[in-house]
Amino acid sequence: MYDIVIENLRWKYEAGEEALKGVSLKVRKGEFLGIVGPNGSGKTTLCLCMTGLIPQMVKGRWEGRVIVDGMDVTKTKLRDIVRSVGIVFQDPEVQLLKMTVEDELAFPLENFAVPREEMRKRVEWALKQTRMEEYRMKHPFELSGGQKQRVAIASVLALTPRIIILDEPTSDLDPIGKREVFDTLHRLKGNHTIIIAEHETEELMKYADRLILLKDGKIIHEDSPSRFFYKIDVDSGVHIPQLIMLSRLLGNVRNLTAIRELVKYDSVKHVRETSPKRVESEEAVKVSGLKFIYPDGTIAIDGVNLSIRKGEFTALIGPNGSGKTTLCKCIVGLLKPTEGNVKVDGRIGMVFQNPDHQLFCKTVYEECAFGLRRMGLAEEEIKEAVADILKVVGLSGLENVEPFFLTKDKRQRLAIAATLATQPEIIIVDEPTTGQDVRQTRDIMDLLRRLNEKGKTILIVTHDMKVVAKYAGRTIVMKDGRIIADGETRDIFSRFDVLREASILPPQITIFGRKIIPQTTVLTVEEMYELVKVRA
Amino acid sequence: MSTRTLFLHLPKESPMTKLHPSLKLITLIIINLIAWIMEAPVPLLILVSSIILCFKIAMIPVRRIMRFFRFILLIVQAVLISYLLGSKIPGESVYITFPWGTYISETTLLYAFTMILRFLAMLFASTLLLATMTERDIVYGLIYLHLPYSLSFVVSLAFKTMGVFIDDFIKVRDAMTLRGVSFDKGSLLERAKNYASLGVPLAVLSIRRMIESSYVVAMRGLTLGGRRTYFHEYKFKIYDLLLLVFLGVLLAITLLLKWTGPLSFPGWPLRR
Numbered sequence: 001m002y003d004i005v006i007e008n009l010r011w012k013y014e015a016g017e018e019a020l021k022g023v024s025l026k027v028r029k030g031e032f033l034g035i036v037g038p039n040g041s042g043k044t045t046l047c048l049c050m051t052g053l054i055p056q057m058v059k060g061r062w063e064g065r066v067i068v069d070g071m072d073v074t075k076t077k078l079r080d081i082v083r084s085v086g087i088v089f090q091d092p093e094v095q096l097l098k099m100t101v102e103d104e105l106a107f108p109l110e111n112f113a114v115p116r117e118e119m120r121k122r123v124e125w126a127l128k129q130t131r132m133e134e135y136r137m138k139h140p141f142e143l144s145g146g147q148k149q150r151v152a153i154a155s156v157l158a159l160t161p162r163i164i165i166l167d168e169p170t171s172d173l174d175p176i177g178k179r180e181v182f183d184t185l186h187r188l189k190g191n192h193t194i195i196i197a198e199h200e201t202e203e204l205m206k207y208a209d210r211l212i213l214l215k216d217g218k219i220i221h222e223d224s225p226s227r228f229f230y231k232i233d234v235d236s237g238v239h240i241p242q243l244i245m246l247s248r249l250l251g252n253v254r255n256l257t258a259i260r261e262l263v264k265y266d267s268v269k270h271v272r273e274t275s276p277k278r279v280e281s282e283e284a285v286k287v288s289g290l291k292f293i294y295p296d297g298t299i300a301i302d303g304v305n306l307s308i309r310k311g312e313f314t315a316l317i318g319p320n321g322s323g324k325t326t327l328c329k330c331i332v333g334l335l336k337p338t339e340g341n342v343k344v345d346g347r348i349g350m351v352f353q354n355p356d357h358q359l360f361c362k363t364v365y366e367e368c369a370f371g372l373r374r375m376g377l378a379e380e381e382i383k384e385a386v387a388d389i390l391k392v393v394g395l396s397g398l399e400n401v402e403p404f405f406l407t408k409d410k411r412q413r414l415a416i417a418a419t420l421a422t423q424p425e426i427i428i429v430d431e432p433t434t435g436q437d438v439r440q441t442r443d444i445m446d447l448l449r450r451l452n453e454k455g456k457t458i459l460i461v462t463h464d465m466k467v468v469a470k471y472a473g474r475t476i477v478m479k480d481g482r483i484i485a486d487g488e489t490r491d492i493f494s495r496f497d498v499l500r501e502a503s504i505l506p507p508q509i510t511i512f513g514r515k516i517i518p519q520t521t522v523l524t525v526e527e528m529y530e531l532v533k534v535r536a
Numbered sequence: 537m538s539t540r541t542l543f544l545h546l547p548k549e550s551p552m553t554k555l556h557p558s559l560k561l562i563t564l565i566i567i568n569l570i571a572w573i574m575e576a577p578v579p580l581l582i583l584v585s586s587i588i589l590c591f592k593i594a595m596i597p598v599r600r601i602m603r604f605f606r607f608i609l610l611i612v613q614a615v616l617i618s619y620l621l622g623s624k625i626p627g628e629s630v631y632i633t634f635p636w637g638t639y640i641s642e643t644t645l646l647y648a649f650t651m652i653l654r655f656l657a658m659l660f661a662s663t664l665l666l667a668t669m670t671e672r673d674i675v676y677g678l679i680y681l682h683l684p685y686s687l688s689f690v691v692s693l694a695f696k697t698m699g700v701f702i703d704d705f706i707k708v709r710d711a712m713t714l715r716g717v718s719f720d721k722g723s724l725l726e727r728a729k730n731y732a733s734l735g736v737p738l739a740v741l742s743i744r745r746m747i748e749s750s751y752v753v754a755m756r757g758l759t760l761g762g763r764r765t766y767f768h769e770y771k772f773k774i775y776d777l778l779l780l781v782f783l784g785v786l787l788a789i790t791l792l793l794k795w796t797g798p799l800s801f802p803g804w805p806l807r808r
Contacts (some may be wrong), residue, residue: 082757094748099671106767111757113765139540334710358711360736374716404740
């Protein structure tokens with residue numbers, strides 16, 4: 001009846017706080033269970049407990065019982081558990097161990113001494129299940145993020161486990177990658193018990209049979225997706241799907257056709273715009289005829305002309321490999337253009353996607369002071385500047401903490417602080433919200449907005465269209481090294497054909513808005529609410 | 537169509553793609569051994585020329601491995617400097633004597649040239665073979681040589697990790713450059729210090745990845761020493777056998793000629 005039974009599970013890492021505080025959970029055979037919750041709530045820990053990796057490979061204090069496919073994870077060899085449970089991790093790079101897709105899928109089968117003929121059949125089957133047949137001889141580096149995660153899923157599938165656990169498998173992926181992973185899971189639904197920890201609640205809602213909310217190591221709510229998001233707290237740290245948010249604002253109007261009825265075309269004149277607009281000012285960045293070719297011959301940027309005005313908040317969007325990061329690197333001077341030129345008026349700083357690539361000092365204070373010392377400031381001035389910047393990013397009081405002991409969102413904020421400390425006029429932020437929960441995303445984006453309001457020019461590279469819609473006045477769409485659209489965000493999000501060409505899915509509320517008011521482009525839930533609230 | 541090797545894309549028609557994986561490893565070992573045994577400049581020159589010719593036969597896109605040649609050039613410079621400044625090889629005429637007691641004679645020059653040829657033979661042969669090997673070649677090559685699977689797994693993982701490490705290195709260096717760290721300017725000590733500071737984030741990233749990789753390996757069911765099967769099967773073909781015989785004969789002749797004298801370095805009997 002149940003594939004997984006967890007009874008009063010408590011887990012404390014050897015050098016850390018108690019991560020799970022009495023979790024009890026039963027997962028039915030063939031169920032698709034979604035685990036949501038803010039970062040640090042214990043999602044990953046729970047996933048690792050269900051695989052036996054905790055407590056068998058991680059040190060800590062364990063209480064309670066976890067039975068997986070009839071096996072007690074504390075008493076059964078990991079190798080035996082693996083036959084029943086497979087796990088897909090967040091980082092696609094780390095979990096691919098071999099140099100071709102085919103070898104990756106064969107690897108776990110070889111480890112279990114599966115005969116060659118049987119192995120061939122299973123590899124074929126797993127490739128087919130994940131629609132990766134044509135990529136069998138590809139090197140992992142040649143695959144997109146979504147394809148890599150599909151390979152990781154296929155590799156798990158090859159062992160034909162009853163249970164598949166996925167720990168935030170789409171966090172590092174672009175919109176196409178996310179869709180590929182969820183499509184694959186949709187195909188597997190019913191034949192396997194699927195448990196997925198995920199921030200993408202809109203996708204999760206479509207597929208999950210049940211959702212649980214984990215907070216501070218405890219399950220605080222569980223329900224079917226149709227009821228779940230109506231019952232959880234708005235400030236629970238979980239993204240509430242936009243249409244449900246709208247429905248909740250309207251007093252729990254659950255029937256979307258009822259919302260449609262609330263809007264009469266003739267009564268809608270204008271959307272009360274809550275998102276920022278473009279600004280007209282002097283040029284901060286001027287890119288002319290930019291072309292960049294990597295030494296292996298890959299044309300990353302192919303004739304880009306671009307002008308960014310001072311004080312603009314711009315979003316650079318597009319699928320992976322479209323040239324966004326390369327363009328940013330050319331702007332900050334890390335890459336020398338093959339052709340064309342870049343002119344920048346003012347000091348420029350860049351925050352990288354992974355804060356761990358950027359932090360190298362012993363303390364939080366030293367991290368912020370580093371750039372200021374290079375500028376030759378006196379120690380008193382540095383002290384003052386660091387105190388100011390740490391206050392801005394909400395890290396005051398952590399001056400003496402080692403950066404690598406901070407949580408990921410705090411490391412991300414520290415990376416921003418370290419960049420901001422040198423007072424750049426132009427700030428480029430690459431994927432500021434990847435892997436962040438809804439509250440952390442809001443904190444980081446609000447910080448960037450405040451800086452923008454103080455006159456800083458902001459350019460963000462992101463796959464999160466909700467963030468683009470809410471914060472960016474201007475949006476640039478890239479594909480195959482070229483700019484295919486550039487304009488006010490509202491205008492860009494009204495051009496569904498362009499977005500489709502760049503494989504970008506606009507926010508749920510924008511799609512819904514287009515359906516009920518075709519002549520208007522709605523960017524945020526607040527805008528939609530303004531349109532319908534009077535009649536509601 | 538092409539095959540992706542450890543460093544480049546190799547055309548499918550390249551004869552190197554058809555060789556048995558273990559033979560590629562054996563060739564790598566034997567050529568290096570022959571180069572190490574030889575001390576005469578002319579045979580070494582012939583060996584180097586033959587290896588260069590093999591690049592053409594193997595259809596290696598030389599443009600893609602230019603960075604290796606830059607590295608080779610650095611080694612050549614180091615070898616040359618060490619012999620010119622730090623050796624005492626007697627000759628008919630001594631051109632320069634250094635205050636620390638070493639000197640340069642015409643034999644020094646010839647010997648330095650010979651040693652450069654030896655290094656070139658070794659480095660070119662290694663580049664040739666590594667550039668044409670896939671991760672699968674290494675794994676199966678070692679397996680067919682009856683070495684434990686754990687060794688071939690570690691070696692293949694090291695190659696995979698190297699790519700990720702280089703990627704991390706570039707990103708960390710870029711991030712530091714943007715915060716005002718210069719890796720090309722300043723005194724040697726300053727630059728060394730800057731490079732050393734790269735170590736902190738790289739170490740943290742590596743440890744994190746290592747922990748995650750160990751979870752992945754465990755969840756793929758790998759145990760050391762347990763019974764396992766293999767997805768691919770390689771058979772020793774006639775051309776593999778011919779090449780093996782050729783290499784064996786070449787090694788035997790080299791040993792014989794070295795023992796009898798023709799492959800020893802002329803004019804410096806004092807060394808042995």
